[in-house]
Amino acid sequence: MTGQTLWFISRATGTVSLILFTTIVVLGMVIAGRRAPHGDSATIVMGLHRWLSLGSLAFLALHIVTAIADGYVSVGWLSTILPFTSVYRTFWVGLGTLAVDILLAVVVTSYLRHRMPERSWKAIHWLSYAMWPFALIHGFAMGTASEPLLRWLTVLCGAAGAAAVAWRLRTTHADRERRALVNFQEWS
Amino acid sequence: MPSTDREVGVRIAVDRVLCTGHGVCARTLPGRIRLDEWGYPIVEAVAVDPVDADLAVKLCPARALYLR
Numbered sequence: 001m002t003g004q005t006l007w008f009i010s011r012a013t014g015t016v017s018l019i020l021f022t023t024i025v026v027l028g029m030v031i032a033g034r035r036a037p038h039g040d041s042a043t044i045v046m047g048l049h050r051w052l053s054l055g056s057l058a059f060l061a062l063h064i065v066t067a068i069a070d071g072y073v074s075v076g077w078l079s080t081i082l083p084f085t086s087v088y089r090t091f092w093v094g095l096g097t098l099a100v101d102i103l104l105a106v107v108v109t110s111y112l113r114h115r116m117p118e119r120s121w122k123a124i125h126w127l128s129y130a131m132w133p134f135a136l137i138h139g140f141a142m143g144t145a146s147e148p149l150l151r152w153l154t155v156l157c158g159a160a161g162a163a164a165v166a167w168r169l170r171t172t173h174a175d176r177e178r179r180a181l182v183n184f185q186e187w188s
Numbered sequence: 189m190p191s192t193d194r195e196v197g198v199r200i201a202v203d204r205v206l207c208t209g210h211g212v213c214a215r216t217l218p219g220r221i222r223l224d225e226w227g228y229p230i231v232e233a234v235a236v237d238p239v240d241a242d243l244a245v246k247l248c249p250a251r252a253l254y255l256r
């Protein structure tokens with residue numbers, strides 16, 4: 001495969017990954033923030049949140065492998081794990097690496113959730129709020145300079161995620177409120 | 189009770205403290221769990237198919253479902 005093809009695949013899979021991450025993060029906030037989260041929609045949201053996370057790993061893996069195999073620029077295998085070791089655009093690649101590290105931690109701990117303290121799981125899951133902007137900025141800085149379409153897509157992802165964060169900040173703790181209401185009701 | 193020995197499957201339970209009332213379990217285990225008027229689960233039958241139980245446990249957002 002020519003370098004050109006690899007570069008296209010890398011950009012395409014990177015873009016898909018970013019769209020998936022945005023969707024997953026938004027779904028996660030929906031799960032955490034919904035006031036009356038019953039029924040089919042809650043189940044679908046939860047299932048999508050879980051399975052899209054797993055699916056995104058395939059796109060991300062392809063994105064990373066093609067970016068490094070491309071060889072046109074020197075990124076290096078070490079920078080798949082260790083941030084800021086890439087010769088090429090050290091900082092912007094490093095942000096992507098950081099996002100990968102966080103993502104792996106979040107996925108692994110979610111599969112081990114039943115075997116670890118809830119607090120640790122939650123603390124690591126919260127890192128997703130850092131992971132998503134890292135991925136977004138990495139994508140914006142590296143893949144969109146000459147592509148208005150990709151640039152707008154990235155901006156759109158950013159706007160969708162930011163809107164979800166704004167909504168999430170205004171949501172209250174539905175469970176706590178309902179429990180308080182249950183306590184207030186008259187018991188016959 | 190000897191009859192419980194012959195029941196197929198695993199036994200499911202809800203941790204009421206952890207449960208945040210997402211109601212997902214009522215869909216992943218229909219006929220086994222229903223929701224009360226506040227949206228919290230009521231376990232109507234504890235014996236469930238292991239595959240169903242596994243999915244339900246994984247999809248509970250509060251990890252409040254567990255096997256006994």
Ligand code: SF4
Pocket residue numbers: 202206207208209210211212213214227228229247248249250251252253
């Ligand atoms: S899915 Fe979990 S959190 Fe939701 S109602 Fe059932 S036990 Fe509670």
